[in-house]
Amino acid sequence: MSEHFFDQAVALTPEGDNAFRGAAHPAWANMVGPFGGITAASALNGVLSHPRLLGVPIALTVNYAAALGPGGYRLAAVPARTNRSTQHWTMAMTQPGTDGTEDTVLTATAVTAARRETWGLSDAPMPTAPAPQTLERFKPFGAEWLKRYDMRTVHGAVPSTWDGSGEHSLTQLWVRDEPGRPLDFLSLASLADVFYPRVWLRRATRVPAGTVSITTYFHADAAMLARSGTGYLFGQARGQAFSNGFFDQTAQLWNEGGELLATSHQIVYYKE
Amino acid sequence: MSEHFFDQAVALTPEGDNAFRGAAHPAWANMVGPFGGITAASALNGVLSHPRLLGVPIALTVNYAAALGPGGYRLAAVPARTNRSTQHWTMAMTQPGTDGTEDTVLTATAVTAARRETWGLSDAPMPTAPAPQTLERFKPFGAEWLKRYDMRTVHGAVPSTWDGSGEHSLTQLWVRDEPGRPLDFLSLASLADVFYPRVWLRRATRVPAGTVSITTYFHADAAMLARSGTGYLFGQARGQAFSNGFFDQTAQLWNEGGELLATSHQIVYYKE
Numbered sequence: 001m002s003e004h005f006f007d008q009a010v011a012l013t014p015e016g017d018n019a020f021r022g023a024a025h026p027a028w029a030n031m032v033g034p035f036g037g038i039t040a041a042s043a044l045n046g047v048l049s050h051p052r053l054l055g056v057p058i059a060l061t062v063n064y065a066a067a068l069g070p071g072g073y074r075l076a077a078v079p080a081r082t083n084r085s086t087q088h089w090t091m092a093m094t095q096p097g098t099d100g101t102e103d104t105v106l107t108a109t110a111v112t113a114a115r116r117e118t119w120g121l122s123d124a125p126m127p128t129a130p131a132p133q134t135l136e137r138f139k140p141f142g143a144e145w146l147k148r149y150d151m152r153t154v155h156g157a158v159p160s161t162w163d164g165s166g167e168h169s170l171t172q173l174w175v176r177d178e179p180g181r182p183l184d185f186l187s188l189a190s191l192a193d194v195f196y197p198r199v200w201l202r203r204a205t206r207v208p209a210g211t212v213s214i215t216t217y218f219h220a221d222a223a224m225l226a227r228s229g230t231g232y233l234f235g236q237a238r239g240q241a242f243s244n245g246f247f248d249q250t251a252q253l254w255n256e257g258g259e260l261l262a263t264s265h266q267i268v269y270y271k272e
Numbered sequence: 273m274s275e276h277f278f279d280q281a282v283a284l285t286p287e288g289d290n291a292f293r294g295a296a297h298p299a300w301a302n303m304v305g306p307f308g309g310i311t312a313a314s315a316l317n318g319v320l321s322h323p324r325l326l327g328v329p330i331a332l333t334v335n336y337a338a339a340l341g342p343g344g345y346r347l348a349a350v351p352a353r354t355n356r357s358t359q360h361w362t363m364a365m366t367q368p369g370t371d372g373t374e375d376t377v378l379t380a381t382a383v384t385a386a387r388r389e390t391w392g393l394s395d396a397p398m399p400t401a402p403a404p405q406t407l408e409r410f411k412p413f414g415a416e417w418l419k420r421y422d423m424r425t426v427h428g429a430v431p432s433t434w435d436g437s438g439e440h441s442l443t444q445l446w447v448r449d450e451p452g453r454p455l456d457f458l459s460l461a462s463l464a465d466v467f468y469p470r471v472w473l474r475r476a477t478r479v480p481a482g483t484v485s486i487t488t489y490f491h492a493d494a495a496m497l498a499r500s501g502t503g504y505l506f507g508q509a510r511g512q513a514f515s516n517g518f519f520d521q522t523a524q525l526w527n528e529g530g531e532l533l534a535t536s537h538q539i540v541y542y543k544e
Contacts, residue, residue: 010473022494045469058518059485061333063381065353065360080364080376081337085486086541088337090362090379103350105360109335109379110484111539115516118544123441123474124512125502174290202395212358213331213383215487217539219521240396240524241491241532246330248489248535250522254513260513263520266536267331267383267489269358272390 005148006182006190009038010045011076020046023072028145033067035145036211037193041186043091043108046077047207048185053079054087055114056222057185061215062108069095074102086113115221124263126254129154130231131173149194150178152232158196158202166204169239171195180230183255185218188225191233191253192216198239198249199270207272212246214266220259228255244270276453277420278462281310282317284347292318295344298415300417305339307417309465309481313458315363317379317510320457325351326359328494329457333487334380341367346374356383361392387493396535398526401426404446404504421466422450424504430468431476438476441511443467452502455527457490460497463525464488464536470511470521471542479544484518486538492531500527517541 009025022045028038040062047053074094081088089110099104132152140146156171175194177187197209220228237251251264281297289427294317300310312334319325346366369375399498402425412418428443447466449459468483492500509523523536 021511035310059335061381061485061487063331063360063383065358066355080379086337088335088376088379090364092362099349106358107352107360107381109333109381109485109487111335113517113541115518118517118542119475120513120515121474122513122515123510190338202393203391212385213381213487215333215485215537217513217518217537219515219518219520221516238395240535241394241489242392244392244533245385245390245395246387246489246491248491250535250537260515263512263522263537265487265489265522265535269385270390 006177006181006187010042010186012045012049015074018051018076018078020075020077021072022075024068024070026144026146030143030145036064036214037190039068039106040193040214041190043075043093043106044110044189045186046075046091047089047110047112050079052075053112054082055112057110057218058113059111059215059217060189061213062106063213064106064211066103066105071095073105086111122260124252124260126234126258127172127236129172129234130184136172146148148178149175151175151194156201157199162204162206164203164205166202169198169202171201172236174232175235176230176232182230183225183228188218188220188262189216191260192251194235195237195249195251197268197270198237199242199247202242207270209268209270211266211268214264216262216264218262220261224259224261227257228261231256233261278449278453278459282314282458284317284321285347290348290350291299292321292347292349293344294347296340296342300420302415302417308336308486309462311340311378312465312486312494313363313462315347315378316382316461317458318347318363319361319382322349326354327384328381329490330385331383331489332340332461333485334378334379335485336483338375338377342375343367345377358383371451371540376377389519394532396524396532397531398506398530399444399508401444401506407446419449421447423447428473431473434476434478436477438463438474441470444508446504447507448502448504454502455500460490460492460534461488464523464534466507467509468524469540469542470509471519474511474514479542481540481542483538483540486536488534488536490534492533496531496533499529499534503528505533524541
């Protein structure tokens, strides 16, 4: 049995203390470099694979400094501070530059924590939507990574005509790994980035765009992940401001049971 | 004329390449250590004071690893990658630990960019609200830093009785520096953190809580800052998920003219 494409892509080999080796996987290719979600998951994997890890991920911020090239990369993952119940991580991905030195292609931070059972509730109920099985699967085209997900749009599909007629920036969809794979923190980190650029929807105009920085907060614990299993997640994304070359996106991911697993935000470069 | 408390608090002295010295200011004291907003602004100031700075802030993530102590701190601010129009920064604040080594008290990343004029719009209109002059100023109590802001609550005030009766997590308020100070990126970074813990409002129960990580996206450019001047900002904050020790907060800040200046997100530790 061959390993799932997701696991192949996030695989890391330890290289001394606080560092790993990995490589972009062609099955996750985007226009330039790999899909940002899989790169974020790879960076988080440096934390989750670290022998000194405390707890589970609470927050992850990934900054894309340059397109990840096809060769291997070095991932540094450093526990900068370990407290009694929280741990703070800094990560950096580097690749050999033209002059022989290592160039930074990604910087990141993460917080992990030993969760404790407390009072809790969701203040963002999942919107109502038709069941995923009743909707058509989005046909992957253009970028290879789109084949790695089964996406079924509920609202705010990619415009079919680029006529400048956009009126909102809200997309709602069902999504899961294709083929199915039990949800974990790594796949959740990747899924937070599956939404196409909000500027395309808002303007019904296709302009160059790319994520500069993404932050994901994990509300799921191991039990919530287990309850999610290989089911669909309901994802929602919306832009708040489009201003002189950058727009933001706020996103939520629920499981089929309506539990809010993660909230995510990103700032995206766009042209024109 | 004495310098504004804000400028006193974020002041830094260069210390060789890529590093500065600063100190927590007693005028911004919170329960434990200084108000997180002023610490975030201080970290950003390392970037904005750096001789190699390119452009203006687009994204800032600050992770609070430990309470900042009363002595001085060292702030490293490193341009990890400089592209044609964007620049990626990593920051770390350290203080001497008990064993003589430097302890990490804060990690952070930032992205700055040379903005270009593009198509743009706000997809998050400012809610309607009575003018700030018609509302009563929130009376600072408990924490010293509250005196540094003129806050006027529109909706979702701090509960007056802690009876477990909370029904939502939405706060809306007018806020400005007290005394007035022309808005800049540093004060905007600080203002993104003025909201009291959402868990207090949602539960009408006062439990220990503290920000673990905050990310702010800047939509304002120099012209929008100038238009904001010393006027009030309209701030809105809401929680999305409260789950086993951590809740998130999503926030927006508009100027009196209704321009969306910044969007911000944070994840907050809480007890019980």
